[in-house]
Amino acid sequence: MSRRLTARGRRRRKELLDFAAHRFATNGFHPTSVTEIVDGVGVGKGVFYWYFESKDELFRQILIDAQRDLRRQQRQAIEDEPDPLRRIEAGVRMAVHWLDANRHLFALLELARTEERFAPLVRQGEEQAVADALPHIQAGMDAGLIRRADPLVVAHGIVGVTNTLTRVLVLDQGQTADTAADAAIAFCFEGIMSPASARARLGRAG
Template identity: 30%
Template sequence: MNQYSILQSSAPMPGPKTPKTRKGLATKAKLLEAAEAEFGERGYHDGSIVEITRRAGVGLGTFYVYFESKEAIFRALVTHMGHETRTFIARQVEDAPDRLQAERAGMRAFFHFARAHKNLYRIVMESQFVAEDSYRAYYEAFAEGYRRNLEIAADKGEIRDGDSGIRAWSLIGLSVFLGMRYAVWDESTDLEAVVDAASDLIERGLIVGR
């Protein structure tokens, strides 16, 4: 992972329910995966802890070893998905030779991640209604890492100077909407064509003859 990573992944915060064994970590991961399917398909209100444990193949008592409530696992899931997304993107951009190549690689990685995790949008959006602080934290974590990387690239002269914070939120919004429209709603779109057109817009803008 280098300075072109969309976001350096931060170390997970150990909490009272952080498993200490490899088996414990695996069980917690299974529960989160089951929660992704359950909340993604049925939504937060209709989703149930019993169904999550059934999908994960663990007993109900095991659930409460790791999470204290439905809201707790939902919040953990939003944090986890943000972390997974950023880590995946970071890995895909680590070999990019400069910021413009990193933008292209990061966007491509995000679109493929979104297509493979169709429940992502639904769950993140629903978090606004279940735990608004999780929703904001999800995007603020993206924006802060992105801002820092744009800042470094501008300092190195790889991109034009500009407001890195506003640019970060602009580029996140652009990727989120393109991902929703072309990677999730429409499974048949060639994602390379979307990466090319959007990268051209980001790199060279709309002005004629520039």
């Protein structure tokens, strides 16, 4: 594919991508038919296959675009922060906001992870995100701000808390992105123990 497109062509393609993304998120990938998509956009069936090689390829394109957009925004959000912990905080905050604003894409990424055909793409994006976070975590450890631990575990833990709390607090319970971000950051930074019991545990662990 990768046709050379006119401005009009690029607009059509975008229209199809957006419409499909919303339908996939609402209805699921399999239950959403190509017919449904082209009818929704108001074009003939051939148009779909003019812009995309297949329904699968369209989905892949949506996933790639989504991950690229999130990454770009996270980078921008982070770039001016000098402090490692603040950089992590900014990244988490931006993730929550992005997932809130693009909840259909959030749903799609989770969906894609469950289909062997698309999972590698999601995993790859996630590895990228973790790789992006790693230097800051490392810097935090070097500066004595972050506990010594496997930076990969730290990164994945942060991602897990962020995604889960966004889903529950923002999407299910309707709280604001900022509230959810605060909660996620607090959980990630301090854990659940009280300072007293933490000290006790630390003492035990060495």
